[in-house]
Amino acid sequence: MKVLCGIGGSDDSFRALDRTVERAAVADDDLTVAVVENPDSSVDPDEIVQRAESAVEEAGLDAEVRLVEGDPGSRLVELAETEGFEEIVLGGGHTSPMGKITIGSIAEFVLLNAKTSVTLVR
């Protein structure tokens, strides 16, 4: 399957990255990792790209890691449409100290606007 994994540097996005890479190796998915500009994340995009590249390499995958500029949600949806992705994978939400899960505005936009299935990784 042609899978687009969008990550922005939050803890849950890295969890999504690791799980998607793991699964792609088993399922032989055609994976692309899109590093987006999450305004809520303090991690430098270049650092995120590096982290994604090493995860892909460690898994022995031939997956592309791409830095995607502009509005994260709409760019992910657009990429999925123009390049024929079949699934978008995102982090499953931020967990507060209380244990409450909140789903960010990027995931909400993608959920509501994507034509493909969307997976939120918990």
Add this chain to the structure above:
Amino acid sequence: MSDRGYPEAVADEFPVPPTEFTDREGRTVEVRPYEDTEEGYEALVEMYDAFDPADRAQGIPPGGEERIREWLDAILGDDCYNVIAWCGDEVAGHATLVPDDDAYELAIFVHQEYQRAGIGTHLIRGLLGHGQAEGIRKVWLTVERWNRAAVSLYKKIGFETSDAESFELEMGLRLNADGEDAG
């Protein structure tokens, strides 16, 4: 995430527990800070174990006794503030303040048999009175946007919306002015 917004004005004074009242069903309910006893802890576990899954919000309370105990151990720590609404020796509701950077995150749960009886309002006011007396300055919470009963309760208490960008509203309340006491 320390860029949360809070009202400029400090909230009114809330009643400091213990307090007692009669709910709309005629039941006597007492609001008290959580006492760390085995009976109290087990009564709390019992309430959450019987909690209607339909009343879960954003993943809490978790399901299953083991996960409930794990979660309670995290939010009943010494750095948290917890208040219980007791009906006899049964827990009718529980409200908690959990530290997060320079503020506290609030959550409140009322067991389904005790809902729509005015207990939530007394419980949250009791928790905020407890926190206010302990010198807490800022409290925040998130609530699912469609949960109108909860949103209107928080507004009535004095919470103001600080972020309405996604599924969950974020709301804030100022309990004490900056510079007063600790917390």
